[in-house]
Amino acid sequence: MRDLAETVDRAFAAALYAQDDAGLDTGASLLVADQGGWPGVGRELLARGEAYVRQGWERGWQPADVLRLVRRDLDERHLRITGDLIAAEARRYARLPARWGAAEVWWTGDEEYADRLAQRERADRFTLATAFLEVLRLLIRLPSIEPVGPLPGDPADALAEHAHIEPRMLGRIRALLAKAEATNFPEEAEALSAKAQELMARHTVDEALLAASGKGPAQVPGACRIGVEPPYEEAKAVLLDAVATANRCRAVWNSGFEFSTVVGFESDLEAVELLYTSLLVQGTAAMTRAEAAQRSGGRKRTKTFRQSFLLAYASRLGHRLAETAEHTATEAPDNLPALVARDVAVTSRAEEMFPRTTTTRLRGATDHAGWEDGTAAADRAHMGGRQKPLPR
Structure with missing residues (x-):
């Protein structure tokens, strides 16, 4: 031996x-x-x-x-x-x-x-x-x-309380997003995704109110990592950041190791994972359809088209998701203090984990047709329910 x-x-x-x-x-x-x-x-x-x-x-x-x-x-x-x-x-x-x-x-x-x-x-x-x-x-x-959770065998993990999305609601959200990904009709995908986002947002409000009243379990923000892998990782990171912000989380991208760390309360982290994955699937499918339309018109499209498409898609959705989040939060002004307290806790946790961050300069979108098609795809996939499209 x-x-x-x-x-x-x-x-x-x-x-x-x-x-x-x-x-x-x-x-x-x-x-x-x-x-x-x-x-x-x-x-x-x-x-x-x-x-x-x-x-x-x-x-x-x-x-x-x-x-x-x-x-x-x-x-x-x-x-x-x-x-x-x-x-x-x-x-x-x-x-x-x-x-x-x-x-x-x-x-x-x-x-x-x-x-x-x-x-x-x-x-x-x-x-x-x-x-x-x-x-x-x-x-x-x-x-x-930066660690994002307990290690295997850590006794603290067995004692930790997390308020997850209720299983029945989680099943409804997943079913809605699966249908949105499967349909070829943009209006149907929009309606399904909007309903899923509405369920997520209202769950966050309910959970914040329970915590503020002392009736829910005592919670602290946690974190998870979500892969942001090539190709077009910059556009994917922008999209993930938009989804995280709309769901009252913070995302920090590590380009060297191809992931973003998302900080937030557990149920909000679950919502971010679900929505980001679905919107990425929808965006990729829309990009494939747009490329086919470009080719049928006799125009050859390249990597610059896809890069520009996804950047526009992510940028546009950022505006749409922010608009939806603001609308949901202001529906009942009495809920705002509980939501603000939740935001402060998440921001403090993110700053504790990442005291030093830098800003990344993105590669520009150089294909006009790709940008226009990506913007249109984001308008079709937006989470804002009945809101009108934003001015371009």
Whole structure:
């Protein structure tokens, strides 16, 4: 056992801490040199990988964040291996935090993992050892980022109270947005999305009033991360910011790691996730239809068309969502103090998490037709119910 541990130590020293890839071959060769010891090597790699995964959690990362980074920098095999390590680490806990999303262990025992992995991947041991080392190298290089929730096993997580969107209402919202995404009729999509946003906004008001009266559970703002991935990540970040602001949350974009951190009360975070995902689906579908119309007119459209389309779509929806939020808040002036208190708590939490932020200069929209079509698509998808379109 000591020889195996020493071999793995030597492989790690060669492969994980070098600044280039030269040591990967050396490390992988050391791991597969003793063909009879492959099951033990797999068990040892799994155990050490679990420790590196836990180290990532302690630095503020969550499973979706790590998988997003692996997908960007490596490939599908590495993604599956990373999922295995996350599942192996997660099995230690009786309960996982919300949004943790770890897969289950699919192999029977850790001694069998290496052989089962080779069967699943249909790859030789050297290839698998190299892929494993590449995953571990990424994990140990994860920097510290702002934590957005408790770690697995944290006793405070079991005691925390969160006011989620009521299940029946959540089902209605999801059904409305699913229909809005499926229809090819803009007016129907608008009506369905507007109704979903209305349900979200009224739930926020009700929850704020309960908290102000002391009848609801004591709550504090939390946070979650939402992926903002290429292509057209700038336009997606603008759209997410608009949805977050309309739902009384704050969004901070990290372009380097392809996510935005959204700060707010739990039910509002749920609303942001649902609405942003739906509007992004609707916007992408509208962009595809607009491109087809452009091509049918004999005009070739490029990446600049799509970039301009989505920027216009996001910008326009920002105005529409802000208009809707203001309308809902002012329907009953007596509700305003409770909503203001909620806004102050969210702003304070966001400033505590991100005391220093910078402003990003977006790439301009250079395709006029793309901007016009994106604006029109946003008018069709707006959340404002019966409000008239804003002047262009």
